[in-house]
Amino acid sequence: xxxxxxxxxxxxxxxLITVSVLVFVSFRFVPGDxxxxxxxxxxxxxxxxxxxxxxxxxxxxxxxxxxxxxxxxVVTGDFGKSLWTGRPVANQIVTALVPTMQLSIVAIILGAVxxxxxxxxxxxxxxxxxxxxxxxxxxxxxxxxxxxxGLLTLTGLAMIGYYIPLPYRSFSVNPAINFQQVIxxxxxxxxxxxxxxxxxxxxAMLEVTGADFIRAARARGVPSSRLYIGHGLKNALIPxxxxxxxxxxxLLSGTVIIEQIFNIPGLGNMLFEAVANxxxxxxxxxxxxxxxxxxxxxxxxxxxxxxxxxxxxEARS
Amino acid sequence: MTPGSATPMTPMSAxxxxxxxxxxxxxxVEALAVRYGDMEVCSDVSLSVRxxxxxxxxxxxGSGKSVTVLAVTGLLGRxxxxxxxxxxxxxxxxxRLSEKERRRRGLFGRRIGVIFQNPSRALDPVFTVGxxxxxxxxxxxxNGREALRSKAAEWLRHVGLPDPEEALDRYPHQxxxxxxxxxxxxxALASEPELLIADEPTTAxxxxxxxxxxxxxxxxxxxxxxxxxxxxxxxxxxxxxxxxVSVMYAGEVVETGSVTEIIRDPRHPYTRALLGSxxxxxxxxxxxxxxxxxxxxxxxPTGCRFHPRCPAAVAECAGEEPRLEPASYGRVLxxxxxxxxxxxxx
Ligand SMILES: Nc1ncnc2c1ncn2[C@@H]1O[C@H](COP(=O)(O)OP(=O)(O)OP(=O)(O)O)[C@@H](O)[C@H]1O
Ligand code: SF4
Ligand SMILES: [Mg+2]
Numbered sequence: 001x002x003x004x005x006x007x008x009x010x011x012x013x014x015x016l017i018t019v020s021v022l023v024f025v026s027f028r029f030v031p032g033d034x035x036x037x038x039x040x041x042x043x044x045x046x047x048x049x050x051x052x053x054x055x056x057x058x059x060x061x062x063x064x065x066x067x068x069x070x071x072x073x074v075v076t077g078d079f080g081k082s083l084w085t086g087r088p089v090a091n092q093i094v095t096a097l098v099p100t101m102q103l104s105i106v107a108i109i110l111g112a113v114x115x116x117x118x119x120x121x122x123x124x125x126x127x128x129x130x131x132x133x134x135x136x137x138x139x140x141x142x143x144x145x146x147x148x149x150g151l152l153t154l155t156g157l158a159m160i161g162y163y164i165p166l167p168y169r170s171f172s173v174n175p176a177i178n179f180q181q182v183i184x185x186x187x188x189x190x191x192x193x194x195x196x197x198x199x200x201x202x203x204a205m206l207e208v209t210g211a212d213f214i215r216a217a218r219a220r221g222v223p224s225s226r227l228y229i230g231h232g233l234k235n236a237l238i239p240x241x242x243x244x245x246x247x248x249x250x251l252l253s254g255t256v257i258i259e260q261i262f263n264i265p266g267l268g269n270m271l272f273e274a275v276a277n278x279x280x281x282x283x284x285x286x287x288x289x290x291x292x293x294x295x296x297x298x299x300x301x302x303x304x305x306x307x308x309x310x311x312x313x314e315a316r317s
Numbered sequence: 318m319t320p321g322s323a324t325p326m327t328p329m330s331a332x333x334x335x336x337x338x339x340x341x342x343x344x345x346v347e348a349l350a351v352r353y354g355d356m357e358v359c360s361d362v363s364l365s366v367r368x369x370x371x372x373x374x375x376x377x378x379g380s381g382k383s384v385t386v387l388a389v390t391g392l393l394g395r396x397x398x399x400x401x402x403x404x405x406x407x408x409x410x411x412x413r414l415s416e417k418e419r420r421r422r423g424l425f426g427r428r429i430g431v432i433f434q435n436p437s438r439a440l441d442p443v444f445t446v447g448x449x450x451x452x453x454x455x456x457x458x459x460n461g462r463e464a465l466r467s468k469a470a471e472w473l474r475h476v477g478l479p480d481p482e483e484a485l486d487r488y489p490h491q492x493x494x495x496x497x498x499x500x501x502x503x504x505a506l507a508s509e510p511e512l513l514i515a516d517e518p519t520t521a522x523x524x525x526x527x528x529x530x531x532x533x534x535x536x537x538x539x540x541x542x543x544x545x546x547x548x549x550x551x552x553x554x555x556x557x558x559x560x561x562v563s564v565m566y567a568g569e570v571v572e573t574g575s576v577t578e579i580i581r582d583p584r585h586p587y588t589r590a591l592l593g594s595x596x597x598x599x600x601x602x603x604x605x606x607x608x609x610x611x612x613x614x615x616x617x618p619t620g621c622r623f624h625p626r627c628p629a630a631v632a633e634c635a636g637e638e639p640r641l642e643p644a645s646y647g648r649v650l651x652x653x654x655x656x657x658x659x660x661x662x663x
Binding site for chain 2: 210211212213215216217218219220221222223224226230231234235308309310311314
């Protein structure tokens with residue numbers, strides 16, 4: 001177990017370093033220069049001013065030096081300051097992380113419940129019209145991009161005369177308003193997840209329910225609910241959890257655009273603006289945060305394998 | 318030995334040819350046919366077993382032994398259904414009940430216990446032995462953590478698992494094959510059924526422990542006075558385990574009788590073949606091996622299903638279907654030439 005955790009930690013750190021380097025380097029080559037942007041906003045752009053501003057922001061140093069400075073800051077918890085506002089990036093990240101995490105967690109739970117529920121139902125109703133309908137619906141939702149689903153949701157709500165209240169309120173400030181602000185984007189994000197999960201759950205359940213141990217459990221009088229949910233689903237869960245993990249990554253990338261559409265001041269919104277403004281430290285910190293979330297989710301997925309299957313748990317200890 | 322010379326004959330509708338036992342009949346299967354889709358995989362199976370009696374079901378692979386016991390237990394699965402005949406348990410007709418109704422009547426576990434061929438596949442790998450044993454125990458009305466646990470441990474001790482307390486918290490993969498089958502036996506018996514069905518309970522096990530597990534089943538069957546149906550394709554198992562035996566061929570029962578009688582004096586040419594003493598229809602001449610294999614649903618021969626392989630077959634055998642008919646000493650036989658062949662041997 002310890003070596004397993006250690007291996008995962010080392011791997012995670014390597015991934016984070018790689019991602020940071022890639023973003024750091026590639027983003028500097030994206031056309032559009034922050035110094036130019038800031039100065040043109042102020043009005044006058046002269047080569048002297050450009051150089052002066054560049055030096056002031058520390059952008060004149062070699063890329064390697066800049067990266068080492070940034071990285072050593074990150075290690076001590078200092079993510080630098082925004083090139084525009086001058087505020088500490090770390091604070092901004094923490095503030096933006098809350099709505100994003102809330103949205104993603106609500107969405108993934110919705111997606112998991114809907115998807116696994118529909119998958120189990122489709123497996124039990126195999127070959128009936130109910131099964132057909134669920135399969136058609138899931139194919140449709142699998143094909144619609146999250147962006148569309150978001151816009152569709154907004155349009156649909158407007159058509160019935162409902163408008164999501166603005167501005168954004170956090171859950172602790174106003175739960176009722178927060179609920180309305182989160183539930184619709186969460187639904188838009190969850191449907192794709194649910195569609196993918198339901199298809200996999202269906203086939204995994206069909207495979208498991210044909211197994212000898214299900215027949216044996218039925219023979220010893222196990223009630224249907226426990227037969228399918230207890231014995232059936234628990235055995236079908238490993239591939240489902242794996243997909244849930246990769247779907248969470250999908251969902252997280254979806255939040256970037258969904259937060260825009262639904263005016264949620266989350267990490268995605270922040271990243272979106274920071275990219276437009278070429279606010280390098282903010283972009284780097286945001287990407288790093290996404291990286292950490294993804295790694296943590298993968299770790300949770302791996303740990304849950306052990307919870308579901310004693311053979312995996314044993315192999316690790 | 319002429320047909321109908323000894324014991325009083327029971328009519329065909331209640332084929333309980335025992336040794337005049339007074340115990341009540343637990344299970345009576347009558348002219349059972351089973352289909353999967355439009356394939357008839359069992360065509361005419363009649364058998365019965367009394368309380369305290371062990372019935373062996375023997376036949377080559379594909380003869381329909383498993384399908385028969387699955388039909389009795391209501392576990393045929395997708396596409397499988399009983400198309401003719403009847404299954405009667407304790408005088409109660411259970412031939413065509415829904416799964417829900419079977420559950421309601423306690424047919425799963427409570428009244429019929431099943432031991433499967435491969436304990437590694439019949440135990441759920443992600444549940445402990447104790448959890449699976451509890452599922453069976455709870456059918457008896459027992460509840461409460463402590464009560465369940467001590468009863469479960471008692472069962473594991475009963476089937477000879479070393480360290481039963483500890484075994485309760487083990488997962489199937491942490492036990493050996495033999496221990497797994499012992500656990501399976503405990504699970505099948507924990508709900509206190511009156512009929513135990515074991516479908517080749519030792520074929521998946523190590524040869525060295527097969528006898529132990531068989532002895533255990535036989536011992537418990539006697540102790541608990543159970544009706545037992547044991548499926549096998551080994552006459553050694555029949556001799557060691559059963560009081561009576563039904564021989565199956567191509568989805569039909571071809572001969573039923575007491576084990577001692579049938580081993581001493583097999584009547585049906587197929588039974589003889591299984592026992593390695595094959596009549597050729599010529600006095601004195603015998604051959605050993607049985608060529609060919611069991612025909613399957615699509616290619617069933619006309620007349621007697623055994624005629625293409627039967628060394629005693631005559632022209633008539635290809636045209637007329639023999640019926641299961643009573644012979645001497647409580648025997649039943651499905652052979653057109655039964656009497657003639659008996660006369661040759663005499
Ligand atoms: N689920 C099923 N669907 C279709 N056909 C089946 C099914 N189960 C069994 N059969 C067919 O029924 C026939 C009898 O099979 P069965 O398993 O009862 O044989 P068996 O006597 O138990 O053989 P073995 O000794 O190999 O276990 C075979 O031809 C088999 O192919
Ligand atoms: S009926 Fe004919 S073919 Fe069938 S077993 Fe008897 S002798 Fe053989
Ligand atoms: Mg079989």
